[in-house]
Amino acid sequence: MEQLDLIIKNGSVVLPSGLEKMDIGIKDGKITxxxxxxxxxxxxxxxxxxxxxxxxxxxxxxxxxxxxxEHWEGFHTGSQMMAAGGCTTYFDMPLNGIPSTVTxxxxxxxxxxxxxxxxxxxGLWGGLVPGNESDLEELAHSGAIGFKAFLSTTGNKExxxxxxITLLNGMKKIAKLGKILALHSESxxxxxxxxxxxxxxxxxxxxxxxxxxxxxxxxxxVERAIYYxxxxxxxxxxxxxxxxxxxxxxxxxxxxGLNITVETCAHYLLYNHEHLxxxxxxxxxxxxxxxxxxxxxxxxxxxxxxxxxxxxxxxPCPYDLKDPNVYNLFEAWGGISGGQFTLLSAIELATxxxxxxxxxxxxxxxxxxxxxxxxxxxxIKVGGDADFAIVSFEDSFTVTKENFFAKHKETLxxxxxxxxxxxxxxxxxxxxxxxxxxLDQESYGEWVKPIKVEVKTS
Numbered sequence: 001m002e003q004l005d006l007i008i009k010n011g012s013v014v015l016p017s018g019l020e021k022m023d024i025g026i027k028d029g030k031i032t033x034x035x036x037x038x039x040x041x042x043x044x045x046x047x048x049x050x051x052x053x054x055x056x057x058x059x060x061x062x063x064x065x066x067x068x069x070e071h072w073e074g075f076h077t078g079s080q081m082m083a084a085g086g087c088t089t090y091f092d093m094p095l096n097g098i099p100s101t102v103t104x105x106x107x108x109x110x111x112x113x114x115x116x117x118x119x120x121x122x123g124l125w126g127g128l129v130p131g132n133e134s135d136l137e138e139l140a141h142s143g144a145i146g147f148k149a150f151l152s153t154t155g156n157k158e159x160x161x162x163x164x165i166t167l168l169n170g171m172k173k174i175a176k177l178g179k180i181l182a183l184h185s186e187s188x189x190x191x192x193x194x195x196x197x198x199x200x201x202x203x204x205x206x207x208x209x210x211x212x213x214x215x216x217x218x219x220x221x222v223e224r225a226i227y228y229x230x231x232x233x234x235x236x237x238x239x240x241x242x243x244x245x246x247x248x249x250x251x252x253x254x255x256x257g258l259n260i261t262v263e264t265c266a267h268y269l270l271y272n273h274e275h276l277x278x279x280x281x282x283x284x285x286x287x288x289x290x291x292x293x294x295x296x297x298x299x300x301x302x303x304x305x306x307x308x309x310x311x312x313x314x315x316p317c318p319y320d321l322k323d324p325n326v327y328n329l330f331e332a333w334g335g336i337s338g339g340q341f342t343l344l345s346a347i348e349l350a351t352x353x354x355x356x357x358x359x360x361x362x363x364x365x366x367x368x369x370x371x372x373x374x375x376x377x378x379x380i381k382v383g384g385d386a387d388f389a390i391v392s393f394e395d396s397f398t399v400t401k402e403n404f405f406a407k408h409k410e411t412l413x414x415x416x417x418x419x420x421x422x423x424x425x426x427x428x429x430x431x432x433x434x435x436x437x438x439l440d441q442e443s444y445g446e447w448v449k450p451i452k453v454e455v456k457t458s
Contacts, residue, residue, distance in 0.1 A: 011048025056088025068098025086389025
């Protein structure tokens with residue numbers, strides 16, 4: 001009789017069809033069987049009595065800053081943090097490394113570091129910036145998961161926002177390559193104009209910051225990108241959408257048959273503008289946390305299936321770049337550090353609003369895998385990668401600096417109590433995280449690359 005490497009027994013398994021009390025057999029990093037009772041011999045058993053087995057989260061939006069800015073966050077600490085949050089695959093954005101990931105050489109340099117240091121699997125975004133349109137084909141063929149561009153000022157001289165001509169040329173090429181363009185959609189003209197006026201007047205409060213990045217700036221950029229997508233046939237993925245009006249435009253485009261997906265982030269659902277007023281720079285991000293009324297609209301949209309997936313947009317930096325004694329709110333680095341808490345946030349919302357756990361699994365695993373061509377990941381199925389997040393409701397989880405695994409411990413999540421905790425993370429059959437600890441110092445992560453995306457044209 002075949003000996004398995006691991007059996008997860010007696011757990012409530014989150015399948016696409018719903019919860020089932022099942023055993024899961026694992027061999028050579030793959031799921032070999034899902035049965036009521038597996039009696040084969042095994043090297044290891046995980047007793048999951050009273051535990052929920054989710055597919056490992058796929059977070060398509062994180063910012064690690066290696067090479068060049070590892071002191072912000074690198075693959076070693078960043079991937080440990082993701083593992084502690086039940087994430088087994090993450091996609092690293094192209095902008096904060098030096099060099100940014102806008103050439104094949106930079107992609108390979110980053111992939112080498114990831115293969116050496118990452119504790120869980122990872123994908124890599126390529127960038128679209130002015131002047132690199134000729135690099136897109138090599139990036140695509142070399143394994144970039146897709147491309148990322150900014151429609152607003154980035155604050156990073158290594159990765160500039162695109163102008164309209166670069167955007168159109170890039171979208172035309174990306175469409176031909178069968179890839180997806182992810183967009184930070186805020187209008188640079190609107191946000192820069194409003195910011196300049198505020199600073200000239202000396203108005204730099206939390207309310208002033210919110211007013212410099214209004215919902216209309218997001219809506220204008222989203223609508224413009226949709227027009228360009230219709231013109232070029234380029235598939236789009238809108239990142240960190242923060243307003244109901246932007247979703248309205250995206251829904252209209254989807255109804256016309258455009259190939260578009262959209263994410264929002266956990267912090268837009270758990271927090272609002274009052275937290276920026278209260279906490280200051282640690283809660284600064286772009287787009288900004290919205291007013292409570294808008295936050296509630298986003299939650300309703302999530303419940304009604306208008307967001308395809310949830311991400312963290314983990315965007316860390318050393319605390320001195322957010323230190324209010326050094327920088328005012330307008331000058332401080334804008335980004336939320338919180339990659340460890342997205343799955344926990346999704347489960348909290350599910351318990352609060354009676355959302356089935358299979359919907360959580362869809363937001364956090366299945367939809368990302370389907371969208372970006374990771375056929376072996378995203379759901380618990382025979383033949384798939386043995387990627388799991390194991391969750392217990394027997395204990396809550398309160399965020400502290402001691403149990404936050406990121407390199408820098410400042411986050412607006414400090415003090416938040418989730419109704420459950422991640423007690424285990426398994427990546428391709430390897431138990432990476434268990435009961436608050438990374439189990440060993442071996443990095444198991446592998447660079448994952450997408451299958452070719454089917455391009456839909458309007």
